Amino acid sequence: MIRHAKIDPVKLRQLIGSGEIRFGGNSRLKIYGTLKCKSGKRMMLETRIFFADEKEAIALGFRPCGHCMREKYKAWHNAIVH
Numbered sequence: 001m002i003r004h005a006k007i008d009p010v011k012l013r014q015l016i017g018s019g020e021i022r023f024g025g026n027s028r029l030k031i032y033g034t035l036k037c038k039s040g041k042r043m044m045l046e047t048r049i050f051f052a053d054e055k056e057a058i059a060l061g062f063r064p065c066g067h068c069m070r071e072k073y074k075a076w077h078n079a080i081v082h
Contacts, residue, residue: 004045005048016050023035023057025049025057030061031064032051032065034068
């Protein structure tokens with residue numbers, strides 16, 4: 001996990017370009033999603049974090065975004081409700 005506020009913008013672009021960062025998330029809400037998600041792009045810099053993959057996000061207790069990862073969110077929600 002990499003905090004957006006703690007990484008140099010040039011380094012961040014390099015990591016995204018190389019595929020080392022593939023998902024973003026909100027540290028306060030414990031939600032992760034794709035880097036193209038409109039909701040994710042509106043996050044405050046202080047709460048935005050990045051993950052190498054979904055396994056990392058899930059291992060840290062994050063749930064899928066209901067906007068950009070609708071099917072995975074529905075599966076997560078159904079598992080919690082039932």
